[in-house]
């Protein structure tokens with residue numbers, strides 16, 4: 001991906017164009033909901049990192065940390081490590097540090113504000129790096145992968161994670177008589193994908209060009225959520241993508257989206273059949 005400022009539902013705006021605090025606060029909320037419901041990948045991927053790292057890393061860098069769900073999971077997995085959350089957004093870093101303090105992990109977590117589209121910060125070196133749903137947001141991911149390689153300790157490890165698609169909420173087959181039409185979610189996702197939402201290349205070749213030895217793993221995730229929590233995430237997510245869909249999908253699909261976001265019997269809160277799914281892929285890239 002070489003294009004600048006492409007969309008991601010977990011970004012929704014380009015960081016090259018400055019910041020909207022409301023947008024970052026919304027994004028932080030959505031990232032926290034995602035981790036609460038679909039966060040089993042955090043347990044699995046940090047366990048994978050522990051297995052591959054061999055010995056416990058002393059320093060960890062979370063690249064594009066967002067609200068800090070990865071930062072905190074890493075601090076818990078590696079109890080003697082010092083973890084730095086790097087992000088372009090001061091508000092995201094404040095959210096991360098707030099969660100760290102609330103979890104009693106603040107002594108081991110620091111924030112570093114930096115724009116990785118500019119020069120890599122000299123202090124951003126580590127034994128373990130983690131880049132979850134962030135690499136594809138950067139202007140030149142290949143350059144960043146080379147910078148990560150250069151700033152990792154020899155023998156160090158980089159974990160890259162991306163969402164395979166957008167999270168979905170409706171069951172595969174809707175009940176007979178449903179006014180929400182079958183298959184609408186995948187059509188909405190396809191429309192967003194054709195506009196560059198959540199697009200990333202298969203990172204393996206780029207990581208290998210940077211000098212890494214690469215392994216890949218799939219993290220299929222069906223969320224465990226109460227109906228209320230599933231509806232809250234669904235409303236946050238579908239509300240966020242809705243403005244990009246007007247005119248881009250069929251009137252029947254838009255009407256279905258309206259029913260879900262409305263307050264009638266087929267609304268997210270009242271339908272009672274939500275199943276949250278959000279699959280991820282991880283790359284473990286080792287520096288020899």
Ligand SMILES: C[S@@+](CC[C@H](N)C(=O)[O-])C[C@H]1O[C@@H](n2cnc3c(N)ncnc32)[C@H](O)[C@@H]1O
Pocket residue numbers: 008010011015031063064065066067068069070086087088089092114115116117131132133134137138139
């Ligand atoms: C989709 S969020 C992912 C957050 C977190 N890693 C997670 O998995 O929940 C991407 C994060 O990357 C940050 N980001 C985007 N462009 C950046 C840049 N040029 N330099 C540093 N951080 C950036 C955003 O501010 C945002 O917090």
